[in-house]
Amino acid sequence: MSKLTRREFMAIGSLTAGFAIAVQPISAKTVTTDPRGLTFGEVKISTSKGLIPAFRAMPNAGKNFPVILVIQEIFGVHAYIQDVCMRLAKLGYLAIAPEMFYRQGDVSQLTDITEIRKVVSKVPDAQVMSDLDATVAWAAKFSKGNIDKLGITGFCWGGRITWLYAAHNPKVKAGVAWYGRLVGESTPLTPKHPVDIASSLRVPVLGLYGGKDTGIPLDTVEQMRDRLKGCSQNSEIIVYPEAPHAFHADYRPSYRQADAEDAWQKMQDWFKKNGV
Template identity: 50%
Template structure:
Protein backbone atom coordinates (compact mmCIF):
# COMPACT_ATOMS: atom_id res chain seq x y z
CA UNK A 1 0.00 0.00 0.00
CA UNK A 2 1.27 3.47 -0.81
CA UNK A 3 0.77 6.56 1.30
CA UNK A 4 -2.39 7.64 -0.44
CA UNK A 5 -5.64 7.53 1.49
CA UNK A 6 -8.00 4.81 0.32
CA UNK A 7 -11.76 5.25 0.29
CA UNK A 8 -13.94 2.25 1.21
CA UNK A 9 -17.69 2.78 1.54
CA UNK A 10 -17.16 6.49 2.29
CA UNK A 11 -14.67 5.72 5.04
CA UNK A 12 -11.03 6.72 4.98
CA UNK A 13 -8.22 4.27 5.58
CA UNK A 14 -5.14 6.14 6.79
CA UNK A 15 -1.74 5.23 5.38
CA UNK A 16 -0.46 2.17 7.20
CA UNK A 17 2.75 1.37 5.37
CA UNK A 18 5.00 2.97 8.01
CA UNK A 19 2.98 2.12 11.09
CA UNK A 20 3.29 -1.62 11.42
CA UNK A 21 1.69 -3.61 14.19
CA UNK A 22 2.24 -2.72 17.84
CA UNK A 23 0.90 -6.15 18.80
CA UNK A 24 2.69 -8.77 16.74
CA UNK A 25 1.16 -11.68 18.63
CA UNK A 26 -1.96 -12.24 20.70
CA UNK A 27 -2.08 -11.81 24.46
CA UNK A 28 -2.01 -14.81 26.77
CA UNK A 29 -4.69 -15.28 29.39
CA UNK A 30 -7.52 -12.89 30.11
CA UNK A 31 -7.47 -9.12 29.79
CA UNK A 32 -6.00 -7.18 32.68
CA UNK A 33 -8.50 -4.36 32.19
CA UNK A 34 -11.47 -5.82 34.03
CA UNK A 35 -12.25 -7.83 37.13
CA UNK A 36 -12.03 -11.53 36.41
CA UNK A 37 -14.13 -14.27 37.97
CA UNK A 38 -12.06 -17.31 37.15
CA UNK A 39 -14.41 -19.90 38.62
CA UNK A 40 -17.17 -19.25 36.10
CA UNK A 41 -15.05 -18.78 32.97
CA UNK A 42 -15.82 -21.40 30.35
CA UNK A 43 -12.87 -23.30 28.93
CA UNK A 44 -13.47 -25.27 25.75
CA UNK A 45 -10.97 -27.95 24.79
CA UNK A 46 -9.55 -28.47 21.31
CA UNK A 47 -10.60 -32.09 20.82
CA UNK A 48 -11.80 -32.61 17.25
CA UNK A 49 -10.74 -29.17 16.09
CA UNK A 50 -7.63 -27.30 14.99
CA UNK A 51 -7.09 -24.14 17.01
CA UNK A 52 -4.36 -21.61 17.61
CA UNK A 53 -2.81 -18.28 16.76
CA UNK A 54 -2.28 -17.47 13.08
CA UNK A 55 -1.04 -14.59 10.95
CA UNK A 56 -3.52 -13.09 8.51
CA UNK A 57 -2.07 -11.13 5.56
CA UNK A 58 -3.29 -7.54 5.89
CA UNK A 59 -2.55 -4.49 3.78
CA UNK A 60 0.55 -3.58 5.80
CA UNK A 61 1.82 -6.90 7.09
CA UNK A 62 0.85 -10.01 9.03
CA UNK A 63 -2.01 -9.40 11.46
CA UNK A 64 -2.25 -11.60 14.57
CA UNK A 65 -5.46 -13.60 14.82
CA UNK A 66 -6.93 -16.69 16.38
CA UNK A 67 -8.44 -19.44 14.25
CA UNK A 68 -10.43 -22.52 15.20
CA UNK A 69 -11.82 -24.96 12.65
CA UNK A 70 -13.10 -28.54 12.72
CA UNK A 71 -10.76 -31.33 11.76
CA UNK A 72 -11.37 -32.64 8.26
CA UNK A 73 -11.22 -31.36 4.74
CA UNK A 74 -14.07 -28.86 4.81
CA UNK A 75 -14.87 -26.35 3.50
CA UNK A 76 -16.65 -25.06 6.57
CA UNK A 77 -18.89 -22.01 6.95
CA UNK A 78 -16.97 -18.97 8.17
CA UNK A 79 -17.76 -16.83 11.20
CA UNK A 80 -15.73 -13.68 11.70
CA UNK A 81 -15.48 -13.16 15.47
CA UNK A 82 -15.18 -9.52 16.54
CA UNK A 83 -13.68 -8.82 19.94
CA UNK A 84 -14.79 -6.53 22.74
CA UNK A 85 -12.52 -3.59 23.51
CA UNK A 86 -10.18 -5.86 25.47
CA UNK A 87 -8.50 -7.69 22.59
CA UNK A 88 -8.36 -11.28 21.42
CA UNK A 89 -7.81 -12.76 24.86
CA UNK A 90 -8.82 -16.16 26.27
CA UNK A 91 -12.55 -15.39 26.25
CA UNK A 92 -12.55 -14.57 22.52
CA UNK A 93 -10.32 -17.53 21.77
CA UNK A 94 -12.73 -19.80 23.63
CA UNK A 95 -15.64 -18.45 21.60
CA UNK A 96 -13.75 -19.45 18.45
CA UNK A 97 -13.31 -22.97 19.80
CA UNK A 98 -17.00 -23.17 20.68
CA UNK A 99 -17.88 -22.18 17.13
CA UNK A 100 -15.44 -24.74 15.70
CA UNK A 101 -17.08 -27.43 17.83
CA UNK A 102 -20.36 -26.39 16.20
CA UNK A 103 -18.89 -26.87 12.72
CA UNK A 104 -17.57 -23.42 11.86
CA UNK A 105 -14.29 -21.94 10.73
CA UNK A 106 -14.01 -19.13 13.27
CA UNK A 107 -11.44 -16.36 12.83
CA UNK A 108 -10.85 -13.54 15.32
CA UNK A 109 -8.35 -10.96 14.01
CA UNK A 110 -6.73 -8.56 16.47
CA UNK A 111 -8.30 -5.44 15.03
CA UNK A 112 -6.51 -3.05 17.38
CA UNK A 113 -3.00 -4.43 16.84
CA UNK A 114 -1.79 -1.22 15.18
CA UNK A 115 -3.11 1.18 17.79
CA UNK A 116 -1.82 -0.28 21.05
CA UNK A 117 -0.70 -3.29 23.05
CA UNK A 118 -3.90 -4.34 24.78
CA UNK A 119 -2.10 -7.05 26.73
CA UNK A 120 -0.47 -4.41 28.95
CA UNK A 121 -3.50 -2.18 29.58
CA UNK A 122 -5.28 -2.38 32.91
CA UNK A 123 -7.94 0.30 32.56
CA UNK A 124 -10.93 0.21 30.23
CA UNK A 125 -11.12 4.00 29.90
CA UNK A 126 -7.49 4.12 28.80
CA UNK A 127 -8.21 1.50 26.16
CA UNK A 128 -11.15 3.51 24.85
CA UNK A 129 -9.20 6.78 24.83
CA UNK A 130 -5.87 5.53 23.49
CA UNK A 131 -6.89 2.64 21.25
CA UNK A 132 -10.58 2.37 20.37
CA UNK A 133 -11.12 6.04 19.55
CA UNK A 134 -8.00 6.06 17.37
CA UNK A 135 -8.89 3.02 15.25
CA UNK A 136 -10.50 4.02 11.93
CA UNK A 137 -13.64 2.09 11.07
CA UNK A 138 -12.41 1.61 7.53
CA UNK A 139 -9.24 -0.01 8.88
CA UNK A 140 -10.94 -2.77 10.84
CA UNK A 141 -13.50 -3.29 8.09
CA UNK A 142 -10.63 -3.90 5.65
CA UNK A 143 -9.02 -6.22 8.21
CA UNK A 144 -12.22 -8.27 8.50
CA UNK A 145 -12.30 -8.51 4.72
CA UNK A 146 -8.71 -9.75 4.82
CA UNK A 147 -9.59 -12.30 7.50
CA UNK A 148 -12.50 -13.57 5.43
CA UNK A 149 -10.31 -13.96 2.35
CA UNK A 150 -7.63 -15.74 4.40
CA UNK A 151 -10.20 -18.12 5.91
CA UNK A 152 -11.17 -19.22 2.42
CA UNK A 153 -7.65 -19.47 1.00
CA UNK A 154 -5.83 -20.97 3.98
CA UNK A 155 -8.22 -22.17 6.69
CA UNK A 156 -10.74 -24.47 4.98
CA UNK A 157 -13.41 -21.77 4.95
CA UNK A 158 -16.35 -21.57 2.57
CA UNK A 159 -16.64 -18.03 1.27
CA UNK A 160 -20.23 -18.62 0.15
CA UNK A 161 -21.26 -19.13 3.78
CA UNK A 162 -19.97 -16.10 5.65
CA UNK A 163 -21.23 -14.54 8.88
CA UNK A 164 -20.04 -12.06 11.48
CA UNK A 165 -20.58 -12.17 15.25
CA UNK A 166 -19.43 -9.52 17.70
CA UNK A 167 -19.65 -8.58 21.37
CA UNK A 168 -19.86 -5.09 22.90
CA UNK A 169 -17.71 -2.92 20.59
CA UNK A 170 -17.75 -5.95 18.32
CA UNK A 171 -21.55 -5.84 18.39
CA UNK A 172 -21.35 -2.34 16.95
CA UNK A 173 -18.97 -3.74 14.35
CA UNK A 174 -21.46 -6.46 13.42
CA UNK A 175 -24.02 -3.82 12.41
CA UNK A 176 -21.47 -1.78 10.45
CA UNK A 177 -19.93 -4.79 8.73
CA UNK A 178 -23.38 -6.03 7.75
CA UNK A 179 -23.96 -2.70 6.02
CA UNK A 180 -20.59 -3.00 4.28
CA UNK A 181 -20.53 -6.59 3.07
CA UNK A 182 -23.05 -7.50 0.37
CA UNK A 183 -22.28 -11.23 0.35
CA UNK A 184 -22.72 -11.68 4.10
CA UNK A 185 -25.31 -14.33 4.99
CA UNK A 186 -25.95 -13.42 8.63
CA UNK A 187 -24.81 -11.16 11.48
CA UNK A 188 -25.16 -11.45 15.24
CA UNK A 189 -24.72 -8.38 17.45
CA UNK A 190 -24.33 -8.97 21.17
CA UNK A 191 -25.18 -5.70 22.99
CA UNK A 192 -23.45 -3.50 20.45
CA UNK A 193 -23.63 0.25 21.00
CA UNK A 194 -25.97 1.97 18.54
CA UNK A 195 -25.10 5.59 19.32
CA UNK A 196 -21.87 7.31 20.21
CA UNK A 197 -19.69 10.13 18.98
CA UNK A 198 -19.07 10.58 15.26
CA UNK A 199 -15.53 11.49 14.25
CA UNK A 200 -13.65 11.82 10.95
CA UNK A 201 -12.26 8.27 11.32
CA UNK A 202 -15.47 6.84 12.83
CA UNK A 203 -18.03 8.81 10.85
CA UNK A 204 -21.13 6.67 11.38
CA UNK A 205 -22.73 4.96 14.34
CA UNK A 206 -24.35 1.55 14.17
CA UNK A 207 -27.68 3.34 14.49
CA UNK A 208 -26.87 5.27 11.33
CA UNK A 209 -26.65 2.11 9.20
CA UNK A 210 -29.57 -0.01 10.44
CA UNK A 211 -31.52 0.74 7.27
CA UNK A 212 -28.56 -0.30 5.10
CA UNK A 213 -27.72 -3.78 6.39
CA UNK A 214 -27.48 -6.51 3.79
CA UNK A 215 -27.85 -9.75 5.73
CA UNK A 216 -30.39 -10.71 8.38
CA UNK A 217 -29.18 -9.62 11.81
CA UNK A 218 -29.85 -11.10 15.24
CA UNK A 219 -29.63 -8.46 17.98
CA UNK A 220 -29.11 -9.75 21.54
CA UNK A 221 -29.40 -7.06 24.22
CA UNK A 222 -29.82 -6.74 27.96
CA UNK A 223 -32.81 -4.98 29.45
CA UNK A 224 -30.67 -3.85 32.38
CA UNK A 225 -27.89 -2.43 30.20
CA UNK A 226 -27.32 1.03 31.64
CA UNK A 227 -25.58 2.28 28.50
CA UNK A 228 -27.95 1.03 25.80
CA UNK A 229 -31.63 1.85 26.45
CA UNK A 230 -34.11 -0.79 25.26
CA UNK A 231 -36.10 1.93 23.50
CA UNK A 232 -33.05 2.77 21.37
CA UNK A 233 -32.64 -0.83 20.25
CA UNK A 234 -36.34 -1.23 19.52
CA UNK A 235 -36.30 1.98 17.50
CA UNK A 236 -33.33 0.69 15.48
CA UNK A 237 -35.13 -2.57 14.80
CA UNK A 238 -38.28 -0.75 13.71
CA UNK A 239 -36.36 1.54 11.35
CA UNK A 240 -34.58 -1.44 9.84
CA UNK A 241 -37.83 -3.30 9.30
CA UNK A 242 -39.47 -0.23 7.78
CA UNK A 243 -36.62 -0.22 5.25
CA UNK A 244 -37.27 -3.86 4.39
CA UNK A 245 -34.36 -5.24 6.41
CA UNK A 246 -34.44 -8.33 8.61
CA UNK A 247 -33.63 -7.73 12.28
CA UNK A 248 -34.57 -10.20 15.01
CA UNK A 249 -34.33 -8.55 18.42
CA UNK A 250 -34.15 -10.45 21.71
CA UNK A 251 -34.13 -8.53 24.99
CA UNK A 252 -33.14 -10.27 28.22
CA UNK A 253 -34.98 -8.12 30.80
CA UNK A 254 -32.70 -8.71 33.78
CA UNK A 255 -29.40 -8.93 31.91
CA UNK A 256 -26.79 -6.16 32.12
CA UNK A 257 -24.23 -5.18 29.52
CA UNK A 258 -21.69 -7.96 28.98
CA UNK A 259 -24.04 -10.75 30.02
CA UNK A 260 -22.26 -13.25 27.76
CA UNK A 261 -18.78 -12.46 29.13
CA UNK A 262 -18.34 -15.48 31.40
CA UNK A 263 -15.12 -14.16 32.92
CA UNK A 264 -16.79 -11.02 34.31
CA UNK A 265 -19.30 -10.35 37.11
CA UNK A 266 -21.77 -9.19 34.43
CA UNK A 267 -22.19 -12.80 33.24
CA UNK A 268 -25.73 -14.15 33.33
CA UNK A 269 -25.69 -17.85 32.59
CA UNK A 270 -29.30 -18.30 31.46
CA UNK A 271 -29.26 -15.32 29.10
CA UNK A 272 -25.81 -16.22 27.76
CA UNK A 273 -26.77 -19.81 27.01
CA UNK A 274 -30.10 -18.87 25.46
CA UNK A 275 -28.43 -16.22 23.31
CA UNK A 276 -25.75 -18.66 22.18
CA UNK A 277 -28.33 -21.27 21.17
CA UNK A 278 -30.33 -18.64 19.34
CA UNK A 279 -27.20 -17.41 17.56
CA UNK A 280 -26.30 -20.88 16.28
CA UNK A 281 -29.86 -21.52 15.16
CA UNK A 282 -29.95 -18.12 13.43
CA UNK A 283 -26.76 -18.85 11.48
CA UNK A 284 -28.09 -22.19 10.28
CA UNK A 285 -31.48 -20.74 9.40
CA UNK A 286 -29.77 -18.24 7.10
CA UNK A 287 -27.47 -20.63 5.31
CA UNK A 288 -24.35 -20.45 7.44
Protein backbone atom coordinates in the same frame (compact mmCIF):
# COMPACT_ATOMS: atom_id res chain seq x y z
CA MET B 1 9.76 -13.26 -0.73
CA SER B 2 9.96 -9.81 0.84
CA LYS B 3 11.43 -9.43 4.33
CA LEU B 4 9.12 -8.83 7.25
CA THR B 5 9.30 -5.47 8.95
CA ARG B 6 9.95 -5.54 12.70
CA ARG B 7 6.29 -4.59 13.30
CA GLU B 8 5.12 -7.44 11.08
CA PHE B 9 7.49 -9.85 12.80
CA MET B 10 6.08 -8.88 16.18
CA ALA B 11 2.60 -9.72 14.91
CA ILE B 12 3.60 -13.37 15.03
CA GLY B 13 2.93 -14.77 18.50
CA SER B 14 1.52 -11.52 19.89
CA LEU B 15 -1.97 -12.52 21.10
CA THR B 16 -2.38 -12.80 24.85
CA ALA B 17 -2.40 -16.35 26.18
CA GLY B 18 -4.82 -15.52 29.01
CA PHE B 19 -7.32 -12.87 29.99
CA ALA B 20 -6.89 -9.14 29.63
CA ILE B 21 -5.25 -7.66 32.73
CA ALA B 22 -7.96 -5.01 33.12
CA VAL B 23 -10.67 -7.58 33.84
CA GLN B 24 -8.99 -9.39 36.72
CA PRO B 25 -10.06 -11.20 38.86
CA ILE B 26 -11.62 -13.79 36.60
CA SER B 27 -14.96 -15.39 37.47
CA ALA B 28 -15.05 -19.04 38.53
CA LYS B 29 -17.84 -19.58 35.97
CA THR B 30 -15.48 -19.20 33.02
CA VAL B 31 -16.19 -21.66 30.22
CA THR B 32 -13.24 -23.59 28.78
CA THR B 33 -13.81 -25.63 25.64
CA ASP B 34 -12.30 -29.10 25.22
CA PRO B 35 -9.76 -28.69 22.39
CA ARG B 36 -9.88 -32.30 21.23
CA GLY B 37 -10.85 -32.61 17.59
CA LEU B 38 -9.89 -29.01 16.80
CA THR B 39 -7.11 -27.19 14.99
CA PHE B 40 -6.58 -23.85 16.68
CA GLY B 41 -4.08 -21.12 17.50
CA GLU B 42 -2.66 -17.85 16.30
CA VAL B 43 -2.30 -17.07 12.61
CA LYS B 44 -1.25 -13.96 10.74
CA ILE B 45 -3.47 -12.13 8.27
CA SER B 46 -1.99 -10.14 5.41
CA THR B 47 -3.78 -6.79 5.05
CA SER B 48 -3.23 -3.68 2.98
CA LYS B 49 -1.30 -2.22 5.93
CA GLY B 50 0.81 -5.26 6.82
CA LEU B 51 0.28 -8.32 8.98
CA ILE B 52 -2.11 -8.53 11.91
CA PRO B 53 -2.50 -11.46 14.34
CA ALA B 54 -5.70 -13.46 14.62
CA PHE B 55 -6.96 -16.49 16.51
CA ARG B 56 -8.31 -19.29 14.32
CA ALA B 57 -10.18 -22.47 15.32
CA MET B 58 -11.72 -25.17 13.12
CA PRO B 59 -12.41 -28.92 13.11
CA ASN B 60 -9.43 -31.21 12.55
CA ALA B 61 -11.17 -33.09 9.76
CA GLY B 62 -13.02 -31.79 6.74
CA LYS B 63 -12.96 -28.82 4.41
CA ASN B 64 -15.18 -26.07 3.03
CA PHE B 65 -16.08 -24.97 6.53
CA PRO B 66 -18.60 -22.16 6.87
CA VAL B 67 -16.76 -19.09 8.15
CA ILE B 68 -17.65 -16.94 11.14
CA LEU B 69 -15.79 -13.74 11.93
CA VAL B 70 -15.62 -13.19 15.69
CA ILE B 71 -15.20 -9.57 16.73
CA GLN B 72 -13.67 -8.72 20.08
CA GLU B 73 -14.75 -6.55 22.97
CA ILE B 74 -12.56 -3.58 23.89
CA PHE B 75 -10.25 -5.99 25.77
CA GLY B 76 -8.79 -7.54 22.63
CA VAL B 77 -8.52 -11.12 21.43
CA HIS B 78 -7.92 -12.61 24.86
CA ALA B 79 -8.91 -16.01 26.33
CA TYR B 80 -12.67 -15.42 26.27
CA ILE B 81 -12.79 -14.44 22.58
CA GLN B 82 -10.46 -17.30 21.74
CA ASP B 83 -12.75 -19.74 23.52
CA VAL B 84 -15.77 -18.38 21.64
CA CYS B 85 -13.90 -19.35 18.47
CA MET B 86 -13.31 -22.82 19.93
CA ARG B 87 -17.01 -23.20 20.75
CA LEU B 88 -17.93 -22.29 17.19
CA ALA B 89 -15.33 -24.70 15.82
CA LYS B 90 -16.99 -27.47 17.85
CA LEU B 91 -20.15 -26.68 15.88
CA GLY B 92 -18.32 -27.21 12.58
CA TYR B 93 -17.29 -23.64 11.77
CA LEU B 94 -14.02 -22.03 10.85
CA ALA B 95 -14.03 -19.18 13.39
CA ILE B 96 -11.52 -16.33 13.16
CA ALA B 97 -10.96 -13.40 15.51
CA PRO B 98 -8.53 -10.86 14.03
CA GLU B 99 -6.90 -8.40 16.43
CA MET B 100 -8.66 -5.19 15.43
CA PHE B 101 -6.58 -2.83 17.62
CA TYR B 102 -3.17 -4.23 16.72
CA ARG B 103 -1.87 -1.08 15.01
CA GLN B 104 -3.10 1.19 17.80
CA GLY B 105 -1.83 -0.79 20.80
CA ASP B 106 -1.96 -3.96 22.92
CA VAL B 107 -4.96 -3.45 25.18
CA SER B 108 -4.55 -6.85 26.84
CA GLN B 109 -1.58 -5.51 28.81
CA LEU B 110 -3.32 -2.40 30.11
CA THR B 111 -4.79 -2.26 33.60
CA ASP B 112 -6.77 0.98 33.34
CA ILE B 113 -10.05 0.97 31.42
CA THR B 114 -9.53 4.64 30.60
CA GLU B 115 -6.24 3.83 28.89
CA ILE B 116 -7.90 1.00 26.97
CA ARG B 117 -10.60 3.35 25.70
CA LYS B 118 -7.93 5.78 24.51
CA VAL B 119 -6.46 3.05 22.31
CA VAL B 120 -9.84 1.90 21.02
CA SER B 121 -10.91 5.47 20.21
CA LYS B 122 -8.06 5.69 17.68
CA VAL B 123 -9.28 2.74 15.60
CA PRO B 124 -10.93 3.90 12.33
CA ASP B 125 -13.98 2.03 11.10
CA ALA B 126 -12.47 2.04 7.61
CA GLN B 127 -9.42 0.16 8.91
CA VAL B 128 -11.66 -2.41 10.60
CA MET B 129 -13.73 -3.00 7.47
CA SER B 130 -10.60 -3.44 5.37
CA ASP B 131 -8.99 -5.81 7.87
CA LEU B 132 -12.14 -7.92 8.01
CA ASP B 133 -12.21 -8.09 4.21
CA ALA B 134 -8.62 -9.34 4.35
CA THR B 135 -9.55 -11.91 7.00
CA VAL B 136 -12.34 -13.27 4.80
CA ALA B 137 -9.93 -13.58 1.87
CA TRP B 138 -7.39 -15.34 4.11
CA ALA B 139 -10.00 -17.83 5.30
CA ALA B 140 -10.78 -18.87 1.76
CA LYS B 141 -7.18 -19.11 0.60
CA PHE B 142 -5.34 -20.57 3.57
CA SER B 143 -7.78 -22.26 5.95
CA LYS B 144 -10.36 -24.38 4.08
CA GLY B 145 -13.05 -21.76 4.51
CA ASN B 146 -16.20 -21.57 2.39
CA ILE B 147 -16.90 -17.84 2.21
CA ASP B 148 -20.16 -18.48 0.41
CA LYS B 149 -21.33 -19.34 3.93
CA LEU B 150 -20.01 -16.31 5.78
CA GLY B 151 -21.28 -15.11 9.14
CA ILE B 152 -20.16 -12.58 11.71
CA THR B 153 -20.69 -12.18 15.43
CA GLY B 154 -19.26 -9.68 17.90
CA PHE B 155 -19.48 -8.59 21.51
CA CYS B 156 -19.81 -5.05 22.90
CA TRP B 157 -17.44 -3.03 20.67
CA GLY B 158 -17.61 -5.97 18.29
CA GLY B 159 -21.41 -5.90 18.38
CA ARG B 160 -21.40 -2.45 16.81
CA ILE B 161 -18.89 -3.64 14.21
CA THR B 162 -21.11 -6.63 13.41
CA TRP B 163 -23.93 -4.31 12.30
CA LEU B 164 -21.52 -2.16 10.27
CA TYR B 165 -19.73 -5.02 8.54
CA ALA B 166 -23.03 -6.63 7.58
CA ALA B 167 -23.82 -3.38 5.78
CA HIS B 168 -20.31 -3.13 4.31
CA ASN B 169 -20.05 -6.65 2.86
CA PRO B 170 -23.18 -7.99 1.12
CA LYS B 171 -21.54 -11.44 0.90
CA VAL B 172 -22.24 -11.90 4.62
CA LYS B 173 -25.15 -14.32 4.99
CA ALA B 174 -26.02 -13.38 8.58
CA GLY B 175 -24.77 -11.50 11.62
CA VAL B 176 -25.33 -11.75 15.36
CA ALA B 177 -24.56 -8.60 17.37
CA TRP B 178 -24.19 -8.98 21.13
CA TYR B 179 -25.01 -5.74 22.99
CA GLY B 180 -23.27 -3.47 20.50
CA ARG B 181 -23.72 0.29 20.73
CA LEU B 182 -26.32 1.52 18.24
CA VAL B 183 -26.09 5.30 18.24
CA GLY B 184 -23.24 7.78 18.51
CA GLU B 185 -21.63 10.95 17.30
CA SER B 186 -20.38 11.02 13.73
CA THR B 187 -16.61 11.55 13.66
CA PRO B 188 -13.94 11.18 10.97
CA LEU B 189 -12.96 7.78 12.44
CA THR B 190 -16.53 6.59 13.15
CA PRO B 191 -18.69 8.36 10.56
CA LYS B 192 -21.72 6.06 10.87
CA HIS B 193 -23.38 3.94 13.53
CA PRO B 194 -25.86 1.06 13.28
CA VAL B 195 -28.95 3.32 13.31
CA ASP B 196 -27.51 5.17 10.32
CA ILE B 197 -27.24 2.05 8.16
CA ALA B 198 -30.30 0.17 9.45
CA SER B 199 -32.80 1.21 6.80
CA SER B 200 -30.47 0.16 3.97
CA LEU B 201 -29.24 -3.08 5.56
CA ARG B 202 -29.52 -6.08 3.24
CA VAL B 203 -28.03 -8.75 5.53
CA PRO B 204 -30.16 -10.28 8.31
CA VAL B 205 -28.71 -9.40 11.72
CA LEU B 206 -29.87 -10.66 15.10
CA GLY B 207 -29.27 -8.20 17.93
CA LEU B 208 -28.98 -9.56 21.48
CA TYR B 209 -29.35 -6.92 24.21
CA GLY B 210 -29.79 -6.63 27.96
CA GLY B 211 -32.71 -4.77 29.51
CA LYS B 212 -30.48 -3.69 32.42
CA ASP B 213 -27.62 -2.50 30.23
CA THR B 214 -26.72 0.92 31.63
CA GLY B 215 -24.51 1.74 28.65
CA ILE B 216 -27.07 1.03 25.92
CA PRO B 217 -30.39 2.68 26.82
CA LEU B 218 -33.49 0.79 25.73
CA ASP B 219 -34.74 3.82 23.82
CA THR B 220 -31.78 3.42 21.45
CA VAL B 221 -32.69 -0.25 21.00
CA GLU B 222 -36.24 0.78 20.11
CA GLN B 223 -34.87 3.41 17.74
CA MET B 224 -32.89 0.70 15.97
CA ARG B 225 -35.94 -1.55 15.78
CA ASP B 226 -37.91 1.24 14.18
CA ARG B 227 -35.20 1.88 11.58
CA LEU B 228 -34.99 -1.81 10.73
CA LYS B 229 -38.64 -1.80 9.66
CA GLY B 230 -37.56 -0.24 6.37
CA CYS B 231 -35.16 -3.06 5.48
CA SER B 232 -35.62 -5.56 2.70
CA GLN B 233 -34.59 -8.43 4.99
CA ASN B 234 -35.68 -9.73 8.37
CA SER B 235 -33.37 -8.49 11.08
CA GLU B 236 -34.46 -8.91 14.67
CA ILE B 237 -33.59 -7.62 18.13
CA ILE B 238 -34.11 -9.64 21.30
CA VAL B 239 -33.91 -8.00 24.73
CA TYR B 240 -33.31 -10.06 27.87
CA PRO B 241 -35.17 -7.98 30.47
CA GLU B 242 -32.99 -8.68 33.51
CA ALA B 243 -29.64 -8.98 31.76
CA PRO B 244 -26.88 -6.37 32.15
CA HIS B 245 -24.27 -5.44 29.59
CA ALA B 246 -21.86 -8.27 28.70
CA PHE B 247 -24.23 -10.96 29.95
CA HIS B 248 -22.47 -13.56 27.77
CA ALA B 249 -18.99 -12.78 29.16
CA ASP B 250 -18.60 -15.81 31.40
CA TYR B 251 -15.30 -14.56 32.85
CA ARG B 252 -16.94 -11.42 34.31
CA PRO B 253 -19.46 -10.72 37.10
CA SER B 254 -21.95 -9.55 34.44
CA TYR B 255 -22.40 -13.14 33.22
CA ARG B 256 -25.97 -14.43 33.32
CA GLN B 257 -25.82 -18.12 32.50
CA ALA B 258 -29.46 -18.75 31.56
CA ASP B 259 -29.69 -15.73 29.27
CA ALA B 260 -26.24 -16.43 27.80
CA GLU B 261 -27.11 -20.03 26.96
CA ASP B 262 -30.46 -19.07 25.48
CA ALA B 263 -28.88 -16.36 23.35
CA TRP B 264 -26.10 -18.71 22.21
CA GLN B 265 -28.72 -21.18 20.98
CA LYS B 266 -30.61 -18.39 19.23
CA MET B 267 -27.34 -17.39 17.51
CA GLN B 268 -26.86 -20.94 16.25
CA ASP B 269 -30.43 -21.08 14.97
CA TRP B 270 -30.02 -17.70 13.26
CA PHE B 271 -26.92 -18.80 11.39
CA LYS B 272 -28.51 -22.08 10.28
CA LYS B 273 -31.71 -20.36 9.23
CA ASN B 274 -29.75 -17.95 7.04
CA GLY B 275 -27.40 -20.40 5.39
CA VAL B 276 -24.23 -20.12 7.49
